[in-house]
Amino acid sequence: MREVLEVNGLSKRFGGFTAVSEVSFKLQEGEILGLIGPNGSGKSTTFNLIAGLHAPSGGSVRLHGEEIGGLAPAAICHRGIARTFQIPRPFRKLSLLENVAIAAFYGQDQKVSREKAYADAADALGLVQLPGGPDARVDGLGAAGLKKLELARALATQPKVLLADESLGGLDHAEMEQAADMLAMIRREKGITIIWVEHIMGVLMRVVDRCIVLDHGEVIAQGKPAEVAHDPKVIEVYLGTDAAEVQQTVADRAA
């Protein structure tokens, strides 16, 4: 397997507060990596550093061996990294198709024609199975629909790496399962490598190949779901009383 992304010693300080401290990991082509941790552990900040929304205070981010740390977000998007947000941020006054078409038109590596951008946008909407047709308005969408739109917008930029800030709060159990299956399907259909941020661990554990656990901006554990779910440190700071349930999920998956 080829290495897609290499994050090395990545740090971010806001004044005296260190939000992300010396985070390092590698991402293999086609894998789904779970990035988990309690609220405020630096998951979203790590995403923002990789996507270029924050400039790193230290460390490097390499995409296929090329340094991208500190580039402008638009440039990083063109290189092939797309990010979704935990709280969907659609353009409410644009149609669904327009929302996605903007990403398809401006976000791809090369110049694309209007027709291709709209075709790519329609593809992305189809892939996430967004109901209501392309002329539908954003206002008709519920929480699950908005998450799908967010995902379609990211996919329309034709990314190599998708940073999915899912944090499935606001979805019911069936919708969560659907969202997890969708990420697995995106990897399968498009061969996109995915980093998935989530704090409901049971759902995530069903799908990811590996996990990284953050706490106070530091990596406290990484490895296969089974290893992480039994890691005493992870149980102490994060899983707590849910540990048994998460371990069961992992065991079910193996079975």
Next chain:
Amino acid sequence: MEIFDIFLLEAVLNGILLGGLLALLSLGLNLIFGVIDVVWICYAEMIMIGMYAVYTLHVQYHWPLLAAMAAGIASVALLGALMHQFVIRPVLSAEPINQLLVTGGVLFFLQAAATLAFGIEFKNLGVKLPPVAIGEMSFSFPRIIAFAVAVAGVAATYLFLTRSYLGTAIRAISQDREIMPLMGVSPGRIFVATSALGGALAGLSGCLLVLQYDIHPAIGLSFGPITFLICVLGGLGNMLGGLIAAFIFAQFISVGGFVFAIEWGYVIAFVFFIAVMFWRPQGILGGK
């Protein structure tokens, strides 16, 4: 009574004609505020530059009028882009009051520059177009042209914003500028394009005004305040609100001026404005 009615109708129609022009005046300012969140206090002075550009090219260099107007629009569009790049960009994240003061500084700069370059004398194109008589009513021909072109300009701007990619990106960025870079869009470029478009609309307004009015360095003061009031009345940054407000304002000015006296038209319009501000400080269609 019949005479009264026909002159009232004439006043209403004149109000509609004026409304089209005011709608165009407010459109560029509203567009820029809606997208970049900065008010160009000097917007009317950019219109003045457009008027001088047309005057200079047509009267002094003997360009055909339409060519002079095209060049006038292009030069104010360029001025708009430069305005963003060199004046607005450095203060983009500054306090709103600082942004306001900076564009206010540009207002005085442009006024002074025009005074130095053209003197304080009133200039005009020397184009005299006959009034148009319909029955007993008579309408100013330049005003009819201004109305038609203004409506076309507003429609073209609407089509551009809804049908083109750049337009869609401009509408998108006005809703959420932080997320745009994640879709590969550099806000800076969209802002420059928006400023150039706002400038082009100011240039077009200048072309229409120069057919009707004499040019002098302080002419911006005749149009600037009313343009702002219309934008605020409609809801600052709301282009549809601006259009509605322009036609309402024009009716007050025109019909009010007919029923009482010309000056009273403005008084009534401003009183109406103040009353609306008590009722809806955010403007007719303004959010927040």
